[in-house]
Amino acid sequence: MDELLTVAPKKAGRERKTGSVGNAVDEPFVDAWTNVKPRTMVDHAIDAIIEGAARGLILPGERIVESELASRLGMSRVPMREAFRTLASQGVLTIEPYKGIRLMPVTSERVDQLQDARIALETRAATQALSKGNNQKRQIDVLWRLVDVMELMATRQDAYGFAMADTDFHRHLVRFSGNPVLSQLWESLALQLTIIFGLSTLDKTMKKIIKEHTKLIEVFVRGEVTEIQDELEDHILRQTHEIDFERVISDRRKAKGP
């Protein structure tokens, strides 16, 4: 970590939780105020680590020194360690007592495992969403809007924004299951995948990806369980295969190198 992590400041006041476009499945607009929680140093630390990892300031498998990062972020080691515990429990970091903390090691095998777990969660979520009839206009509109965002980002060649919209698409699909447990597990996977892939979305296949998402929506509207399951599985596996994993890693190393 040679570069400064200029992440922390961000106002010490109160803000809302990590937002995304829409609200929950049924809840109208109630929580907009009740969800306003104080942001502690731990939250900042968590955000900083995630962002630092996604931006390649910390590479997979690399060691993180508590005191160093703490002082860099302008806090003491105590909240730092609490952030570590949270992220370790989510699979982002590994803690070895008295040895140190490392960013999760990344192999193509592990990516496959994460994607496989994703398939498990997303297919179940879609199935449950359908069985609850959560594929009506209200939900579909959200998905179409996100595809619009993806198209916008594609024309702008904004790989980061594109990836975020893609993530949001799937996040909402999972939410339509109405099962927060599924959502929470999914978020943990999404976090790890975000860190692994970072900003490195390959622009040439954006059109293809958009097409796949429109197909997903169409199938979801139709409401055939096995069909959406197969479509989702194929979609996720395609994503894995289309990413040149070794290139992502080597790009990272180069970008950070000297």
Next chain:
Amino acid sequence: MDELLTVAPKKAGRERKTGSVGNAVDEPFVDAWTNVKPRTMVDHAIDAIIEGAARGLILPGERIVESELASRLGMSRVPMREAFRTLASQGVLTIEPYKGIRLMPVTSERVDQLQDARIALETRAATQALSKGNNQKRQIDVLWRLVDVMELMATRQDAYGFAMADTDFHRHLVRFSGNPVLSQLWESLALQLTIIFGLSTLDKTMKKIIKEHTKLIEVFVRGEVTEIQDELEDHILRQTHEIDFERVISDRRKAKGP
């Protein structure tokens, strides 16, 4: 928390990780030494909270005061808080900044959600296990042995031991997928369900439960994907329906009452 949590002492030395019967899918016996990690205060705290919750010393939704529990376990608040962060990230606790820590609130709705997520993970795991041919003698033997344990515990009327064997059965089934990510997510669910149901397994249906597991093994051996998926889903849902949820809660309150 009126009663003493006499959980902590347990020697300060080094022990191995939380054990279960067998090893991983492929790994032989290599890690028996390399896996020996130092046990820190945080580990003790985590164990104590889980055990205290499973034994009903802390009830769902109930508040936990850091300093109180810390002194009870003979440690300072710092490792205590790290344990809280870990468990909160696994859904066992809820943290509200400056307000306090609570054991997860429990409703029958949440149990359904947990079980639903379990179905997602276990059916996928079984599917993957089959596709990798991990339903050979070596794996099946493990499952049969666990059914034997269940029978032994049933004759002994040892509800706790029975529940543990049941859990181990499913744990191994998930492991046979060879996907540690699935396993990790599953452990998080198992932890929450353990805390919710605690020791309160109802003895009258033990025989029925054993029969269900033998059926599961048979179907697993046969290797038909959709069949094992359906069987697993039914099995898990039956478990949910057979448990008198309100009774579990009220028993807890009574047992702790005065």
Next chain:
DNA sequence: GATGATATGATTGTATACGATTAGGCAATT
């Protein structure tokens, strides 16, 4: 009586200080 301001105690969030463990170098020994 309802409302609002203010003080007080309990509890959480954070910083600092100290003890414990590891990793690596170097010399002594075999």
Next chain:
DNA sequence: AATTGCCTAATCGTATACAATCATATCATC
């Protein structure tokens, strides 16, 4: 040369001390 023991620096784990926040009670005001 390989092994062993000991030393030191770096880093982690834990305890303690202090600051920030919340909840409640008390009181004044209308």
